[in-house]
Amino acid sequence: MLTHSFKVFFLPPIISPIFATHVLTNKMFKDKVVAITGGSDGIGKALIDEFIKHGAKIATCGRNHDKLYHLQVQYPKNLLHTIVADVSNENDCKRFIDTTLQTFGGIDILINNAGISMRALVKDVDLNTIKKVMDTNFWGTVYCTKFALDSVMERKGTIVGVSSIAGYRGLPGRSGYSASKHAINGWLEALRTELLDKGVNVMWVCPGFTTSNIRNVALNNDAKPQGESPMDESKMMTAEECARHIVKAIEKRKRTLVLTFTGKQTVLMNKFFPAWADKLVRNYFFKNGELIK
């Protein structure tokens, strides 16, 4: 009689890796505690659905009580802990992490996902727009990581920063956003190096354009949500697909993850042909001297 592993090996080639990964993933995340900032929408929400499928327990936060309430009614309290917290506020981050530790006893995986974007040229922008983006994206990551670190170290877990292609390549109209994502990559790279001998994996993931609410609520010149997306959201990667890639990268304890063909192309072009990348990016975002995206 064939053994279990022998049988998996001889499944048709298309089925066997999927089957093997599914079994491995289920085992790996079962009863693990995953703290995800900004889980009430977009990529964060898709990450929660994916991790819960694999048996994990989740803690999440956001600024809007109603969105969190809708999320909480989907899942029982022993699987999902939600709390209203603004990650740009140090005390809120401490409350989010402390209540997660009280609820579940520790944190195995921290995903710094909460983020906001902007769309305003440097010459026109109110400095508050850039400050708000930095406070949320960069400082939110720093606060939550600092407060969760002891527990993640004790459990030899994983710290993730949801960065962006803008963390490798500055994008026009998104100067503060690009700065915040470059800062996240650098900060996490330093942390990763500090923790190399501690069994903690630190990674930053860089989604390409992904369908979500982020462009609708991106801050304009006056630090107010712009109210609409300047791009065709239907042509982008879905948040669900993005989340599946992130979960797989966490499972494999990867160093970084860059998503979408255009995203990978942009990062490569910028590394080897930066001046050419300047022109291509400029042509993509501008028409007749106007920022159109």
Ligand SMILES: NC(=O)c1ccc[n+]([C@@H]2O[C@H](COP(=O)([O-])OP(=O)(O)OC[C@H]3O[C@@H](n4cnc5c(N)ncnc54)[C@H](OP(=O)(O)O)[C@@H]3O)[C@@H](O)[C@H]2O)c1
């Ligand atoms: N979508 C893309 O194309 C794309 C591409 C590259 C990288 N990313 C990154 O992916 C991450 C998730 O973005 P998304 O596209 O899923 O955006 P989204 O749909 O706008 O969701 C953002 C989530 O973060 C929460 N959030 C925002 N500001 C917060 C704050 N100060 N404190 C706590 N929670 C906050 C939001 O809830 P509340 O509004 O209730 O606070 C929401 O749950 C971000 O870091 C973003 O930069 C996105």
